[in-house]
Amino acid sequence: MKNKFFKAVLAFCVLSASLNSNAALIVDGVEVEALEINESLESFYNFSSSNYSANTGYELANQLVGFFATDSTDTLGLYLIFGGPGSDAGNVNFDLSANDGEIIYVDDPNAATRSDTVLATSTGYSVDFIYGANRTDGLIFSNFTGDVWDFALSFNETLGIDSFSFLTFDDSGVDSVAVFSDVVDNISISSVSSAPNSPIAVSAPTTLMILALSLSCIFASRRKLS
The missing domain is CATH 2.60.40 (Immunoglobulin-like)
Structure with missing residues (x-):
């Protein structure tokens, strides 16, 4: 379950980054x-x-x-x-x-x-x-x-x-x-x-993307401690 959550967060980050990119x-x-x-x-x-x-x-x-x-x-x-x-x-x-x-x-x-x-x-x-x-x-x-x-x-x-x-x-x-x-x-x-x-x-990270990155970092640190 934890593994799926971590993958979902990473996928969300990638998606957010791609949506914020601009064509040249x-x-x-x-x-x-x-x-x-x-x-x-x-x-x-x-x-x-x-x-x-x-x-x-x-x-x-x-x-x-x-x-x-x-x-x-x-x-x-x-x-x-x-x-x-x-x-x-x-x-x-x-x-x-x-x-x-x-x-x-x-x-x-x-x-x-x-x-x-x-x-x-x-x-x-x-x-x-x-x-x-x-x-x-x-x-x-x-x-x-x-x-x-x-x-x-x-x-x-x-x-x-x-x-x-x-x-x-x-x-x-x-x-x-x-x-x-x-x-x-x-x-x-x-x-x-x-x-x-x-x-x-590429535009600056959105609030949602920053939140997703924060959640992934928190999860990763808790996993190391467990």
Whole structure:
């Protein structure tokens, strides 16, 4: 009976540890962290009809800027924003392949005036953005149903875009560039259970796990004394 109890406690510890582990977000082989926001993914995009642009604060002239964010409901979203203040007019055409998730928002939501084309394909989407100088185009990709998925961008046209930056964020929300390239052609993004040479972040032990460990230690010490 004692032996069964001890095994049960150990199993509970292992289960608690596994439930508290997080999948890693990988961009071109580099692990990145998401920004935590206290609003919806769409409202943070902050599209304005006065400048026909995203206004997240991370837009960069003549660049594709990508980053992850988790909203107030802990929903993960991928932001891809082309151009910004000081940008040249642009035309970007790319294929987006993904085995999970979907586009939930496209820049300039007025379909009657937007010249963008976003078509669903058998593997994802075919996207064509056309935007003016000092403006942006972009999208939010979200609604992931699983923790492990693959996502890829393959570019056919990048007029007005000469580089790519993907941001990561620390615990205070301070951003830094995790991936940079002055060649915009193929980009690989994924969520994996473990990253090569990069440990997965594991949350601090929960109260229940600490209790289970304490019980196992007490039981082990009593067993030695008996």
